[in-house]
Amino acid sequence: MMPSFNFDNTYARLPERFGTRLNPTPVQSPRLIKLNRNLADQLGLDLDELDNKTAAALFSGNLVPEGAEPLAMAYAGHQFGNFVPQLGDGRAILLGEVIDRAGRRWDIQLKGSGQTPFSRRGDGRAALGPVLREYLISDAMHALGIPTTRALAAVTSGEPVFRETPLPGAVLTRVASSHIRIGTFQYFAMREDREAVKLLADYAIGRHYPDLKSAPNPYSALLTTVQERQASLIARWMHVGFIHGVMNTDNMTISGETIDYGPCAFMDQYNPDTVFSSIDDFGRYAFGNQPRIAQWNLARFAETLLPLLHDEQDSAIAIAVEIINRFSDIFDNFWLTGMRRKLGLAIEQQDDKQLIDSLLQLLQQHKADYTNVFRALSHIAEGPATEPALNDYLPQTPDFDNWLERWQTRLDQEPGSPAQRAEAMRQVNPAYIPRNHKVEQALSAAVQDEDFSKFEALLDVLNKPFTEQPGCRHYQEPPQPDERVYQTFCGT
Numbered sequence: 001m002m003p004s005f006n007f008d009n010t011y012a013r014l015p016e017r018f019g020t021r022l023n024p025t026p027v028q029s030p031r032l033i034k035l036n037r038n039l040a041d042q043l044g045l046d047l048d049e050l051d052n053k054t055a056a057a058l059f060s061g062n063l064v065p066e067g068a069e070p071l072a073m074a075y076a077g078h079q080f081g082n083f084v085p086q087l088g089d090g091r092a093i094l095l096g097e098v099i100d101r102a103g104r105r106w107d108i109q110l111k112g113s114g115q116t117p118f119s120r121r122g123d124g125r126a127a128l129g130p131v132l133r134e135y136l137i138s139d140a141m142h143a144l145g146i147p148t149t150r151a152l153a154a155v156t157s158g159e160p161v162f163r164e165t166p167l168p169g170a171v172l173t174r175v176a177s178s179h180i181r182i183g184t185f186q187y188f189a190m191r192e193d194r195e196a197v198k199l200l201a202d203y204a205i206g207r208h209y210p211d212l213k214s215a216p217n218p219y220s221a222l223l224t225t226v227q228e229r230q231a232s233l234i235a236r237w238m239h240v241g242f243i244h245g246v247m248n249t250d251n252m253t254i255s256g257e258t259i260d261y262g263p264c265a266f267m268d269q270y271n272p273d274t275v276f277s278s279i280d281d282f283g284r285y286a287f288g289n290q291p292r293i294a295q296w297n298l299a300r301f302a303e304t305l306l307p308l309l310h311d312e313q314d315s316a317i318a319i320a321v322e323i324i325n326r327f328s329d330i331f332d333n334f335w336l337t338g339m340r341r342k343l344g345l346a347i348e349q350q351d352d353k354q355l356i357d358s359l360l361q362l363l364q365q366h367k368a369d370y371t372n373v374f375r376a377l378s379h380i381a382e383g384p385a386t387e388p389a390l391n392d393y394l395p396q397t398p399d400f401d402n403w404l405e406r407w408q409t410r411l412d413q414e415p416g417s418p419a420q421r422a423e424a425m426r427q428v429n430p431a432y433i434p435r436n437h438k439v440e441q442a443l444s445a446a447v448q449d450e451d452f453s454k455f456e457a458l459l460d461v462l463n464k465p466f467t468e469q470p471g472c473r474h475y476q477e478p479p480q481p482d483e484r485v486y487q488t489f490c491g492t
Ligand SMILES: Nc1ncnc2c1ncn2[C@@H]1O[C@H](COP(=O)(O)OP(=O)(O)OP(=O)(O)O)[C@@H](O)[C@H]1O
Pocket: 087, 088, 089, 090, 091, 092, 118, 119, 120, 121, 122, 123, 124, 125, 126, 250, 251, 259, 260, 261, 262, 490, 491, 492
């Protein structure tokens, strides 16, 4: 018998307008490129019974497992500030929800699995490059400890997809604690379908935040909680230099997981104005704008909940505004806590923020590599000779030397030994991030030469981001001028 998941579908039980039931469109000759075996095992798949052929059929959509109730979810969204009343899964299909070995619930979704009623003019498919990109970066994010949707499998379809040129097609299997987005709420709110908004809010509370059911107003509690999750998420992105690139409201989850790895990238040189996405002409989603945009998106979420917040509109608006206005303080707090950790500061002091800000200013001024500077500092906290090669990434200037002295003086007030402090810093300052030039090199070898060795090697390194690994120094190196990637493209 074919190994399968322990399905328990609840989203499919919602009324029909929440999605359209349909099966994935089969592909010609699916081939398994990558299976996340740890995740598959966690999800309860019997790996001994799962041969590559069956896995390829399962994760391409050619074989719909028993218990699945495939559907394309409806959602809307603000894209670059403009409202689009109907987006929806145009190339994705939710197979259903599975209960894993630990009793937790996960969505299993195929992305690139064929057209749906939400496809508009799209072909419903995905190209291999973006599928591998999402696989790599979401896995790296998970290893960095950042909430994210996960990649379970990547399969090539044996069919070309036509973008500007024909490219190999592929299907990604994505796992998420749910795929409910701010845009899912917007879809119903703009139709003034209050019943659906309430059903969805109750569903989201039951699925993600069951403790809120007993709150005096569960819906304002939902808004507060989603805001907190998102503020924490964005702070974590900022701590590692991640730029999402397309923070539309359809790409913000209610669970607080990172979703949609289209044009995302990690910053090399520190500069808050950094933008990679080829379609972000005005820098709306630049690194430094991410907190502000998250708050803007949360305000759109609040709007959808207004009828549930209070019977009277003015009072509902007052409740929403009061909550959304707290975003900056909540974000700043998460951000500062993480940045303190990055500098080995366990005790809170008034002028820590000033110390951090002046470091960031220096990094920007000297075009220093964000990741390597913090990694170098993590070693220096133990002694300057611990990883001397990394010290080359520190600005060699008197103003930076002054800053180092200030920091050392501040560190002397901390408890614990220098070795303990350094170790704690190494646990939060990665040695390895998915540097864009390395990602592009791995993807082009895979797409152009069917050589997956670079992809595999990069994935391996990124799975242990906080430990220097022998022979892997080159993954730490920022791009040479001729390797630099200036633009990333939406995952299509
Ligand atoms: N090739 C395609 N065929 C059909 N629809 C598409 C295609 N590419 C994107 N879309 C649709 O366009 C909208 C915006 O796409 P976007 O790139 O933000 O999402 P995505 O990467 O497909 O999905 P997700 O947000 O679930 O990761 C979505 O409704 C998506 O389903």
